[in-house]
Amino acid sequence: MDAEAQESFREFVANRSSALLKTAVLLSGGDRHAAEDLLQNALVKAVGRWNRIDEPEAYVRQILYRQQVSRWRLKWPRRELSVAEPPEASLGADAQSAAELRMVMRGALARLTARQRTVLVLRYFEDLPEADVARLLGCTVGTVRSTTHRSLARLRALAPELAELGPGDAEQPPSRDFSPVEVGP
Template sequence: MDRDSAFEQYVEVRQAALLRLAYLLTGEQHAAEDLVQTALAKLYLAWNRVERAGAVDAYAKRIMINEHSSWWRRAWRRVETTTDAVPERAVAGDFGHTLVERDALWSVVQGLPPRQRAAVVLRFYEDMSEQDVAATLGCSVGTVKSQTSRALATLRTRLQERRGNDR
């Protein structure tokens, strides 16, 4: 199979999973699509080397995490955008309470620093082991543990604060 066919096949099979990871990192659909597009362009440039090494997924995830961290540092990313539409909230019914809790948790996760957020997303949303997260982030297992621990402590504190403010 030639390079282009192999790459196209990979994209066809893995694009949805990459988009899900990108959304979890960015929290915005359009930003997630941009992140995946950038990652795929960079992956294509290194395709032969990465495919031979058998580390395509790990390399793609690493690109996405690095790109997201770079984007997050840029000043223009911190500018708030306004819209005319009010975002929809959780629907009432049997799942209303659960959806509100999920939305609250997700908004707190989005406020984590990029490395902590990446650790939490990879560990708990992508269900990766600490070793796999360390390989993806290019750090030690101890760093993954400390980043995850700090993130969870922050999440607990911020969620308790939110619950206290809701009363």
Template structure:
């Protein structure tokens, strides 16, 4: 990798790392795991940087993160820790709806990892079902059923939450 490519890579990482870190945090539910996920995805992306810099490096990196997270679930399926309560995540949120976001974050942590990932990809990343299915290596029907189960569970966990379109 020549000096120009290193400079472009450093600029990309510096400018996009906060957004990528937020996605990693939403996928993992833990700041330390999010840092590990992003670092692992970067380690897999950097050797291919020269071939992806002209297309969509952020999209490529996000796909690597999603797939890496799925691999972690498969390896740690039985040994996964379940967070109890909430802690300061280190991810800053300047929204006026902090209480809503804290309640939603706590509810997301209570979802199984695969349901949480589908919710993050569908609603935070705003990806279509077919793209989510492709990224997770499953069928569109699986994405739909996981989304349905996740939304049903979130409604159980947050029964008094108004639909967002009613809040003004």
């Protein structure tokens, strides 16, 4: 690797590693150490092909997703992450509510299977369409839809307190009435 490519790689890591680490943390269920390993392995794989990569961030994200898929296919399950209770700090109501929401969400995501967590992260955090998620994970769009549906249902069951912390009823979309209507002559 020449000096120019080496400097380009260093700039990429300096500028994009925090965003990539956030995705890796979500993919690993909140386990920061596993996320750092996931990202480091992805960057090691990318540096070997750095001169041939057109879109570095997309390439590294693709490696992250595929490594996560490989992890959930391992025979031995990963151990669960134990987290301490949140500290009772004197934060403002909004900051404390947001921090509480993040902790509840992280805990609930950690209790999902790796496949469920990965699908939700790709669909809602990365905001990818179902077809792209299916292509990245090597499955059908129908599998992505059903996994998303089941994952959201399990997330709601695991953390019913998310409904209390989330948006109020005023922001819910209006319900549609599909009852039959009589039409006169």
